[in-house]
Amino acid sequence: MDQTRGWFYTLTVLGAALFGKSPFENCVVNGTVLAEDGKKMSKKLQNYPDPLEVVHKHGADAIRFSLMSSPAVRGEDLRFAEKLVEENVRSVLLPLWNTYSFFVTYANAAGFEPMDTRKKSTHPLDVWIRAEVQDLANRMTKELDAYDLSATCAELHETIDALTNWYVRLSRRRFAGKGVLDAYPDGSGDAGAQDQYDALTTLYDVLLTISQLLAPFCPYITEAIYLNLVPEDHGSVHLTDWPETRKLTQVEDLLLRKTRIMRSIVSLGNSIRAGAKVKVRQPLQKATIALPASERSAITSDDLNLLRQELNVKEVQFAEDPKELAEPFVQVDARKVGPRLGKRVQEIINAGKEGKFEVQPSGSILILDETLSPDEATLTYRGKEGQDVAADKGVVVSIDTKLSDDLQREGDARDIIRGVQRVRKESGLEFTDEISLTVEGAEDILTKHKTLIESETRSTIGPCEGDDHTIEVGDRKVTIRFIKR
Template structure:
């Protein structure tokens, strides 16, 4: 015999009368098997799993012998034992439950519950006793959608999503489906997602005996709720997931980088009015157009991943975009224009226009994951006309928002910048080598000489004026050759260091009123003073 887990005495099985829902009655099994095909299962193997369970399961025993619970509303004749099944008498009980809850079953007598007209259909007796069985608790939970998705709460039936662990294919997913099909003719959920279990950093189940439990409250207190949410979003939730102090510390650093992305944008948009200051998209500098096309692709991908509930892909894509495309490239290149160009110049307004579009898209794109941070960012933004007071009332960004106003020609030219970025990567490696050798200190002390072959030379010559800012050096020169595709030589920049932009230039003091700045900075200062 099996033994009781608590007292360790042998357990003896005894057959007793119970209440069942017949799976073949009214074709419930067949209809349930059809209903599951209409549900979106995440992951996809959920369909096969629940289909096999429904196909092979016995009739559903819904009665339990417990002291307390939701009662099965049935009365038995005290004379002959016949159950009372007349609907008109049972509807009276349902109405009492509706007005006073199921507690009336335990508070009122049989006569009070049934009223004076109830008689046994078999022997005519008016003496009854209440049944003592309660409903299977899985029937309770399986009927929860009927209690919630109704006119009282203004919620439509069925629900959009059920989400639970893999054990619920035999539990909540299963019982809810049978109740929904039996009473409403379909599944109570359109989609059903299954998450894995949370393990420690070594892949072990968490338990008090191992001492490896990490309480959510502890994480929130130490790292903040946003880091906990970021951890959840960063995981492939349909698999078992790991958590540890090392993982949380790494995600805390990732959160800091995402937060700093917003800080950079807000800090450089302090004097930008989205209603008055944006440039037409076609007038933006090409590198600004390039980053908007990159962001357009990001938004398109992330929206598709949100629809798939692939939140980990959203997190990794946005994080890579923020740290690689923005922080390591675009923001680095942008600093010179934002800090040294005249406040209302085309160069600076172009940068701010692109920066505003990026920030406005990213804050909405990340709002389901970094809920508090994005709300904080939203509260410090200059919002466009008609924007809601909360980011969580705003709509997701559309991909074409980012590149609105840009046509096929701009999209074609933006591909040039993909090739320029490859050249930039090689130049930065050479600059780092020169810095390690103590030949230069900062990159602005360098002059870069590029020797390139015929395939690459026309492209670099076309963008020659852009190369110093792209490489963040003071000077760049080009030379054509036929052999090697690209050869890079790092030399010392000619001229004197500008006091304002820190670039080395041979025209320092060209404006007598500003003897310590270069010609470009002198023009920017003059334009700023003129307003």
């Protein structure tokens, strides 16, 4: 109210009186930043964290981004708490910095040098992440044009997660390709080196674009990333142009929708594992998936292989009808239908939960004699008794979480791989270093999975000297020793 009475009204009166028009076309109103307990921040009460300590601990960028993404920039009050800053560091800034550090590590190992003129990779993952970042630029530009700062910041979370937990993770083997990149892109060399170059080039471009998009909100971290990636004198990310917007092609749009569906499937699979207390690296036998009819046809055989890998199962099957896996019900948004339905709200909510509804061809849902729009009611699913099922937005996933002896031993092999990789890192070895490895106490696992362990840990298993290290594998302890070759 102080802003409105003391500033906006005054400007409007002066503009109208002196020039006959409003002095501004758009007006951004800030809310009040309160203490965590909802009271006004007070030096006497000391009910707020020391700002300099928060800056020292999390960085100025983290505080800036947290405030820009908060309700305060929409004219609403904000109860400030340090955990708000911590959450933005965890979900946006730290993943971005880790991705940048990952790129620098692999780019240096490969001798990567960016080139001004180059063809863009046609690898599906590269095409997808470029489309994802272009879509981010389109969305952020639209929100900024509407002066919605918090919505602009919110757009980043999904893309940062997609970059770190999908693109980088699925491309790790590509980043660790063979040879030094002294041949590309002129066509000579092997396919592994070309694929590595394509992955590094794509990630380089993506990091630059995200740095430009994030720069107004986090000026310091984006400047640090940009200046290290772009070797130019007196350069700055803040002197570059804002990324251009363009309409996505039909192919890009289809790829985005398909990838988001696949990520949703994997996320649901991981939630089933968490509920059943089964580790992600433990192989399982089968996953069954039900998708909306409009999305099923887009899934290719390559996509199935990727889903099999990401869900860590031996088989992936599709169910024709979600009802084979789960029971449908409708979630009604009481806040949206309350003013219209009045006292009938609870009756409609209960009927939706009990399955007393019909989905109309238009997408609306008929519950009893009331028609609800897709914004007012959502069709979802709950697992049938005795089945491990998860669902979200029409996607239903069921996973068989029972373990056979063979599956258990393969899972134990994955535990050995994880243990060896951890000790390698703690010992200061580079990811490219090869080792001689001794494994004691896991003879039954080595009988079938020796080759897997060797390939994943860059090792040759056999007798060797070295310090003993104990790792936990299932319910047993295994001793490993290794030396760098």
